[in-house]
Amino acid sequence: NAGVTQTPKFQVLKTGQSMTLQCAQDMNHEYMSWYRQDPGMGLRLIHYSVGAGITDQGEVPNGYNVSRSTTEDFPLRLLSAAPSQTSVYFCASSLGVSSYNEQFFGPGTRLTVL
Amino acid sequence: GQQLNQSPQSMFIQEGEDVSMNCTSSSIFNTWLWYKQDPGEGPVLLIALYKAGELTSNGRLTAQFGITRKDSFLNISASIPSDVGIYFCAGYGGATNKLIFGTGTLLAVQP
Numbered sequence: 136n137a138g139v140t141q142t143p144k145f146q147v148l149k150t151g152q153s154m155t156l157q158c159a160q161d162m163n164h165e166y167m168s169w170y171r172q173d174p175g176m177g178l179r180l181i182h183y184s185v186g187a188g189i190t191d192q193g194e195v196p197n198g199y200n201v202s203r204s205t206t207e208d209f210p211l212r213l214l215s216a217a218p219s220q221t222s223v224y225f226c227a228s229s230l231g232v233s234s235y236n237e238q239f240f241g242p243g244t245r246l247t248v249l
Numbered sequence: 250g251q252q253l254n255q256s257p258q259s260m261f262i263q264e265g266e267d268v269s270m271n272c273t274s275s276s277i278f279n280t281w282l283w284y285k286q287d288p289g290e291g292p293v294l295l296i297a298l299y300k301a302g303e304l305t306s307n308g309r310l311t312a313q314f315g316i317t318r319k320d321s322f323l324n325i326s327a328s329i330p331s332d333v334g335i336y337f338c339a340g341y342g343g344a345t346n347k348l349i350f351g352t353g354t355l356l357a358v359q360p
Contacts, residue, residue, distance in 0.1 A: 139291075170350075177252060177337060177350035178292070193347065225291050234280035234341040235299070238348065240291030 136161050139241035141226050147247045148216040156211040156244050158226030166229045166236065167209040171195065171222040172243075178225065184209055185232055216248045255338055255351030263359050268325040270354045272338030280341040281314050281321040282348075287334045295336075296323070318342075328358050 142157045160167065168183035170193075180193030184203040198220060200212040209228075213220060224244045229236040255272045262268060272281070280299055284292035296307050298314035298321060305312055309326045321338055338351040 175258075175352055177255075177352045178339075179350070180347055183347075227291075234348075237294050237297070240293070242289070242291050 138162065139226055139228050139239050141224075141241035141244050143244060144242065145245045147249065148213075149249050150217060152216050153212070153214050154216065156213075156224055156226075156246070158209045158211065158241060159207050160209075160226075160228040160239070161207065162228065162230075162239070163206060164228035164230055164239075165206065166232050166238075167203065168193070168227050168238070169199070169201065169209070169211045170225045170227065171220075172225060173222050181211065181224075213246075216246075218248045220246065221248045222246060253338055253340060253349055253351035255354055257354060258352070259355040259357070261357045261359070262328055264329060266328050268328055268332075268356060269322065270336060270338075271320060271322045272340075272351045273320045274340060274349075275319070276342065277318040278340035278342035278349075279318070281312070282339040282341075283310075283312050283321070283323045284337040284339060284350075285334050286337065286353075292337055325356075328356075330358050330360050332356060333358050 139160045165186045169181040170178040172178050179195050182201040184190045187206050190201050226241045227238040229238045253272050253274050282297050283295045286292045296312040301318050303314040312323045335353045337353050
């Protein structure tokens, strides 16, 4: 199993550009989520999904869209990038939403918005 | 948003020393987790705690779920260079019952 994969690993955008961060998992996990990591802030939840076709907002959803058309994929879209979205983005997945289900994290996408 | 207060922010120690870090919250958590993040990688789960007062070990790592359910501690004994990284506490509970992360402790170990 590849686990949780994320592409790209690095990305530089100009203010106003749009892009999609890709996340895929091959563990048949129902629960998937996106976090952003900023210095001194830990990881903060952006959006999450409890299964295909179901998504919901996390703590910091503004400026981001998600969809979940398949169990395997959970892309994160930035519609109009802003410098405040410069961050490291992590995708995670787990069997379910229960706290007993370990969340597995991808290697991250490092995004810089100029 | 809700965050966990983690301390210390950073530690610079000699190989062989023991390390202690802790995490506190203003609200009660039902589960406490400790993660390690290596440079350029995502966090990896080290220890999970599910009951107040629970003490769990994973090799040289020991973590405890505080009796008040508002704090947790992680100890690393006899540190080695590969212990270098950022350690995060995380908890389920509070107002949203979503996974909330601490601010992280950066650990540097000098051989």
